[in-house]
Structures are given as C-alpha cells and as structure tokens.
Amino acid sequence: MSHSPHPPKESKGHEAGPSASAGLPVHLRVATLGDVPALVPLVLRLKSLNEEFDPLLKVRKDAEKTATEILTRDLKDPEAIVLATEGVGADKDRIVGIVRARIRERPFYAPEREAVILDIYLLPLYRRHGVGEYLLEEIMKIAKEKGAGVLTAEFPLQNHIAASFYNKRGFRPTIGLYSRTL
Template identity: 45%
Template sequence: MVTIREARENDVEGLVDLVVRLKRLNSEFDPLFSARNDCAERTREYLISAIRDNKNHLVLVAEDAGKIVGILKADIRERLFYSPTIEGAIVDFYVMPEYRRKGLGRQILDKAIAILRERGAQLITAEFPTQNQIAINFYNKMGFRPLVNIYAKET
C-alpha cells in the first residue's frame, strides 16, 4: 500500500533520483531543459532547503514498502498584482512509471491541494514543459486550465 506524506530530510537521497529523472525527462521535451552535470548535487540542496522551509514550500513523497515512488514539490508564492493573492505552484511532480495510471497521481495532487489550502493558497498552478502532453492531459483531467505562456530564446 502506498503512503503519501510530507518529506523528511532523511528522504532526500531517495528523492534526488526521482527529481533527476524528472529533469532528464524534461530534456526530451525541449533541449533548453538539458540537465546540468551537477544536477544531483543541486537537487539535494534544493530539496533540503524546501523541506526545512515548509512555510514557503511543500514536499510530498509517495512511499511503497519503504521505497519512495513519487514526489511533488510546490512553492507558496504571493501574487503581488492579482487576486487571489496566494498561489500554490506545483513545480516538480514525478511518479515512477510502474505506479502510473493507478490513481496515485490524483491522490498525491489531492493531498497537496489540501495542504496548500491550509497554508493559505487560494490558487493552485502547475509548471511543466510546454510539450509535455502527458502532463497537459493529466492536469486538464484534474480540472486545471492554461494560465500563462513563457517563451524562450537562447542568446
């Protein structure tokens, strides 16, 4: 049975692998998402910082018999110019392939939304590469809609 809970610092090593997998997957959608050589080290620092600052971040893990099989990281942001004013932005979300299409993603997302609401978020957003059709389909199914476009040009 899979358990979904907030991450602890001793989860970080197991989470690094999932986030690095996500970042490498993103490079398949666009070469501007090519993972850096120090991606694992940066991920470790990023996750430790987020877990320690649970006022501004949420890190959830999905765990099956002691093995971490999913992660969701969200940031709580103030929207300076718009209402609603507090946003819960899902910035990293990855479920191991063998656990997909079984409702786990929905369970993790539902738990994240509930916790983010408790922490003041009035709007939940999700960020992912534009060409990630799997994510587009998932979030559309969960009732999300497109909100902003970001365009890039290498210099």
C-alpha cells in the same frame, strides 16, 4: 505515518490522511531530511524527461548537487511542501514518488497567494492507479491550509501527457513561458 522509517525531524505537523490512500499501491507522507537521498534520483528522472522536450531544458552536470540542496532547503521552509510517496507490500518503505510545491505571492492578481507544483514524479510501475490524482488532492489540501487560493503547475508546454493530466482535473493554461537562446 507510524511506520515511517525516518523520524520526522522537520515535520510541518501535517500528514496526508491514510484513509485517502485506501486501495492504492502507495502511502503518502510529508518528506523528511532523511528522505533526500531517495528523492533526488526521482527529481533527476523528471528533469531528464523535461530534457526530451526542448534543448533549452538540458540538464546541468551539477543537477544532483542542486537537487539535494533545493530539497534540503525546501524541507526546512514553511512556504514549501514536499511529499514523499512510499510503496506498499514488497515495496514498503521504498520511496517511489515525489511532489514538491512552493507558495508564491501574486503581487498584481487576486487571489494573492498561489501554490505552484514544481516537481511531480512517480516511478513507472506506480502510475495509472489513480496515484497522481491522490497526490494532487493532498497537495491541494495542504496548499489551502497555507493560504493559497490558486494551484498552478509548471511543466514543459510540449508535455502533452502532463497537459492532459491537468486539463482533466480542472486546470487550464493561463501564463505561458516562451524561450529563445541568446
């Protein structure tokens, strides 16, 4: 928004409405390339959390470099959505959360386009204030604008906290991903 510390170099022309964040300890906006260094540690924290659930989710040594590349790529890609969550008050201008989603084609099914939430992470002190809900509402708005008819979320099946979050908000399990080592 107007107080954004980084000029929106790659703005998609969308900004989350400030009115929706009234009363919440955060401020949501579309991320910019200048945000990447602050977003990478949040993505890495999320991936380390995933590592807790299964040895097949062991985080690679080059994860930091990969996160930087993927975020940089997605920030330039109209088929991707990356939102940055900023704190307010003493934490104003500090990035405390991220949501990253991508639009995917569904060649066999209708609706034919889906938005899939790939990364969603909030620093611990910002949780439990309804921020997650707000993040989800914003991502839904943008996904609809981009023509998605379905919103999906990818997370480890054993993450019961995530499962409960989505279950409470109208999501249901559809496709599972089963893995084995080769």
